[in-house]
Amino acid sequence: MKWLFWNVRGMNKRYKQKEIKLLLQNKVSLAGLVETRVKSNNVRSVLQGIAPGWKALHNYDDSPNGRIWLIWDDNWYEVKKITNSAQMLHFQVNERSKGYQLSLNVVYGLNTVEQRKSLWKEMETLAKGITQPWLIVGDFNAIMSDKDRLAGVPVTNNEIKDLGECVREMGVNELQWTGNYYT
Template identity: 65%
Template structure:
């Protein structure tokens, strides 16, 4: 993170994803350069770090103070644990950002620290970061096969604490060594876990793994939407309304993400199809025939999505105008 171009890319990532709270690991920034670096990434944001526990502060938590109140609870060489309260809606949770050491023996203190912390947490709790450990034999692609000793401590910690992995989407492998050919190794070492309270409140939230960009790790992006819990004595219809209202923003984002570029995708598929068919007219190779079938399938998919989107918009317009009782229905 000392290089200016990396700071610019991190800043762009935060801005593009509208991030207001972030955990950064493996910073390698000297303590006296902390404020300058943060201002280059997110000017005016606050920062928690673990310089008192580790040389060059292995972990940062940075946030926009207008959005969150953040209080440090404890820190160690491999993690920072804090309490967070969102200012506008007031929801609260605990956050632990992890950057595990490279060896099995060094990581043992991380597992014991996490188990100890878990005994005193009475809020939704999310634990996220680079654990530098794996949970399954398939978590390393190429290189030396994963053995039981590499898995058991991490697996036992998750089991003892009663954690569940947060729903996610994106590439399975979250880190690679940037090598080529037979030397390239990929691993799944970056994860997010929630306790029971977290899963009750935000179990529906999906974490997204992005492309690594300038890093060798995939960034993890999580958007929280508060779920409304049923309270005793509350009107049942009001609670249904609140839940539907809470879904509005989620559905709007889903609509934008899935349908925004439909027309573009259709046009691209048409152009690809024309190009392949032009080649087929000269020579009917098997690979071109296969490619034509793939493009036709893609074109059909996007055309159906376009049709469904238009049908939904028409239905929404009908409902809106009908509810207004205007001349549209006279």
Template identity: 35%
Template sequence: MIITSWNIRGLNKHVKQIEVNKFLTQNKLDILGILETRVKENKSQRILRNKFRGYSSFCNYSKHYNGRIWLVWNFSTTKVTILHVHAQVLHCHVHHLATGRAFHLSVVYGSNCPVKRKTLWDSLTDMAPRVGPWVVMGDFNIVRYSHEKIGNLPAHLPDMIDFNNCLSSCGLDDMQGTGNDFTWFNKQDPSTRVYSKLDRILVNAPKKQFKFLDCWIDHLDFHHQVAAAWTSRVTGNSMFRFIAKLKNTRGCLKQLHAVHFSSIGDRIENLRTELNQCFLDLQLNPLSEELITKEKELSLVFWKLKDAEAKILIQRAKIHDIKLNDGGSKFFSTRIKKRQQSQLIGEIQDLAGYTHQGLHEMGGAFVDYYQQLLGSYTPV
């Protein structure tokens, strides 16, 4: 299923209508959100009828006279149910007919006025508890971070905070993408040109959890990298700075893992092969200082990685959704046996001081004890 949105900046010209139709058909879009059409309501039906044949549509003229948001979808592949109409957002439910999958979709065209945008944030926040899988796409007319705008005056910090607070409360985050980060520019001279990331696609799909591995702490660069990430300069209120620093720290730890601990099993096997070859070379030339030094260095790295691998396996043994492989099954079986053995009772001692071992003897001792405590059944 392919969905997207396009801020067309006016759809009254015939050439733009043809271009949008071409974009829709060539990319085989199931859903297209067309923003900032500037088409009056009395002209909209003629354009939709002539340029979007075979497609259903909905516009938010009931909430804004200028047709800020048009939603066009292929009715042969997709069923769209409009849930709520707002001047800056259309909320709908989407059902893909081929796969049977369904999700909620919100198409946004945020106001240029920060005060009016607050009603957009309220609409998204109100919708969040009522949706399942959720896609929010469009032009928000505000950036999330200062580096998403270049040129002229910097982005207004309170507006960015409001935007990020809304996304945080809704559980939304940017979908990973490729291509240009800057989706809008003001077409001015280089001295006054501004580039911004105003268009984005947000999703509330659950992410993979970030797992902290104990083996990272033993690495020489760990404390230095964490300190550098945590002390990096971030502007904003206390909560915004705290979240930003957490993201920076997570990024540096992921980089540390990628460089030194990723595919650790393959690294160990490669080192084992190098060590075996080094031992063979030492057999032929046992007094070679170069080979002796190489053997020491390889052994040091090999055992460090083995220790790191063991710590990773220990952590993963506590995770329910682990998928055991041949290399780790013996390790996990041993751990499970030790855990089971620690919970077994091997012998007990009765009130007279006699020791009983084995399930049969211990069972009899328990029965005798409770018969003395509670008495035995006597028929009347």
């Protein structure tokens, strides 16, 4: 079983749906997708095209563009949405075969520092009530250090301050990874 997180930058195009479907066929059973750009009336047909028989939860109630989706194979997972906002979905995930449970957040931060302040407050509030393993994935549209920017304008303290404070307040750590840093 594999999990996938992907900033898809639009799933309305057939070629994007084919890419996602190919990735999901590689033993992926749960996926967080952000920047979907799918209208709410097209959710069912797009989901059927990329992951037939899977279930989905999203944030159309808080964001008309449904910026965040979680899709999963119900044979492997039981998923319950706990809370949602324009920038975050929070779930309880139960793996069916081994019985483990975890909290899962899929995040897609808004574009400006000011718009993201509500996300940091939401995350800090959530952290106070979480007592089990917690996985937070997403595109925060924020960085924690200057090494997180590949090119462009030099990083300022204001850009990294809020996310860094939030991470410290929540008491979470960035997971180690292998492979290319920006993939």
